[in-house]
Amino acid sequence: MEDSGIADAAGLLAQARQVFHGDSGALAVLDELDERVSGPLRIAVAGMVKAGKSTLLNAIIGEEIAPTDAGECTRIVTWYRHGATPRVTLFPVNGEPRPLPVTREDGRLVFPLGGIRAEDVERLVVDWPAASLKDLTLIDTPGIASLSQDVSGRSTAFLLPENAPSAADAVIYLMRHMHASDVRFLESFRDNVAGQSGTVNALAVLSRADEIGAGRIDSLISAAVIADRYSRDENLKPLALGVVPVAGLLAQSSRTMRQTDYEALVALAGLGKSAWERIMLSADRFVRATEPAGIAAETRVSLVERFGLFGIRLGVALVRGGLDDPTALAHELARRSGLGQLLQSIASLFQTRAEALKARAAVVGLEALLRSTAPEDAASLVTALERLQAGAHEFRELRLLAALRTSGVGLAPDAAAEAERLVGGSGTSAALRLGLPDDSGEDSVSDAARACLDRWRAIAENPLTEPAALGACRVVIRSCEGMLAAIPAGR
Structure with a gap:
């Protein structure tokens, strides 16, 4: 349901340009707000260290372009947006933006910083021709509650800025279990974002869901039960629109499955029951196994790194069940990883409401600008802003949704x-x-x-x-x- 008040946000920004016509700093803020209204929805991926943020981001995009190791780049806020050609741009804290070479190693994108320290980088922007990025921009953030206060502070400053709206329209928050630190962050995000914009726009993800059942083939069933319980928890319900269980590693690897992965899973499916149970006792047993013949040691290592024991067990079970086409197998693994439910949740909770969320962010940004510097002739702009906030039904829905989940x-x-x-x-x-x-x-x-x-x-x-x-x-x-x-x- 569209509301004419949402479209009025762009007109409000145009009116603000006339009011702030002589203020270069205010005009720069309005440029950013204009870009926000006209551009794709911005969704940040946040969570504690080792929650699997970059892995899940790769799964959503459908390509391995976000670094998943513990290198310098995982300490930097990185934007992934749609572009006709691959391009990586480094924005330093001081100085002009500079392009970085687009380099891949073992199929993964790497970001050589050219000697620049992570703490001297404001953000990286990756333009990539992925269809999944046409309607949304994904923002990978460093781990919250990191042992390094500098790394943790970088995420906090980006997601919870003082006296300004968050740069993200919504957040996907990853947690391995529900800890007090997770609730504290989501409370802060609600107070900073929902408190200003009148909405709850966080979606929680029970990441690494396959580990909940120790890698058993029914791990996602156990994870779904826990996610449902979390979604009804009185501490979490006011802070997130839902909790989705996802096996992030499997989600990423199923979307980027290689022919060698498929061939190895087919070969493993031919093992007898006793041999299969013997090699699947642990990751170490699997890597050192010599049966079935024909699977190289490096392939076994790659399977464990890319799929985990849960993904290997599930892939073999599906092959034994009759899935003999690599594309069909990849699609079924992705579905069973929980990725499909996550993508559906992102679409239904955020993307279908993208225009309202972007317009609301622009309104909050304009409010912050007026608080910090209000020209004498701003009375008509303030009146128009108040009229838009009171009149746009989408905004009233967002405020009511927040009220229903909180007070x-x-x-x-x-x-x-x-x-x-x-x-x-x-x-x-x-x-x-x-x-x-x-x-x-x-x-x-x-x-x-x-x-x-x-x-x-x-x-x-x-x-x-x-x-x-x-x-x-x-x-x-x-x-x-x-x-x-x-x-x-x-x-």
Whole structure:
């Protein structure tokens, strides 16, 4: 559902240019906000050290371009955006940007910094012709709570800047288990971002999910149970829109599977039960094994590094189950890694609401600019800004979603859960809002939306409804009306 108020954000920035026409610093801020509104959605990938951020980012992109070792580049904020040709640009803390050579080693992109220390680099920007980057820009951040305060501080400064909106429109936060440090960061992100923009825009990922079950073939089932429990946790629920379990290593390797990987998995599938169980007791046993013949030692090492024991077990089980095509096998491994669910969550929770999130970031940025330096003739701009914030329904939905997950609005639990869904808490398509199957026809959507509209009008008119809940009812009613208005006339 589009709202004309969202498009007004660009007009508001144009009006601000007239107000700040003589202030070069303010105009530079407006340039950045204009670029943000017109560009792709920005999603940061954050988490503690060794949470698997770069690995998951590679899986989302579908190529191994983010360094996953412990080198200098993993200590630098790195932007991955779409470009017609591969290009890497280094932005130093002081000085002009400079290009870096595009170099690959063993199929992976490497960033030679040319003697520049990581602490002297503000960011790296990688332009890459990947289809997955056309609609979103991914930002890899150094590990939070690193033993190095400089490394940890770099991520904190980027994601939680003082007196300014975050440079990311949303964040994918990786955690191996839910620790107090994870909750503290998400609380800070909510206070910095949601506190200013009125929304909860973080998605938690239970990364390295295959390790939860010690690499057993049913590890993802165990991880899904834990992720569901975390998503309902009273400490985490107000901070994240959901928790998705993903076996990041398998997700990355399935998207970049090589012919040698497939051939080795086929050969392993031919082993007898006793031999197979013997070599799979540990990674060391697998690497040192001599059976089946024909798999080189370096191939065994590569399989463990790229797939882990969980991925090897799952790949062999799928081959034995009849998947004899490398492309089909790669797709099934990716699906079972949890990557598909993650991509679907990113699309439904963030990408379908991209214009609203970008416009909201521009509004927050403009508010910060007016707080820091407000010209005498800024009164009309302030009025227009307040009008946009109050009038744009998408913004009201975002604020209500945050309120439902944090302070509450005085609705009964069942009604609050339905309100959260109807304003897009599980995704912004009409089917997701209404709890219908994705392939539901317009008649089904119309009937469900009309039933919801009637029900929420009745709640609003009920004299027993708390005054604090009436505002929420009005937002939900407007969302239902919007779904009905989007259905062609005559339905």
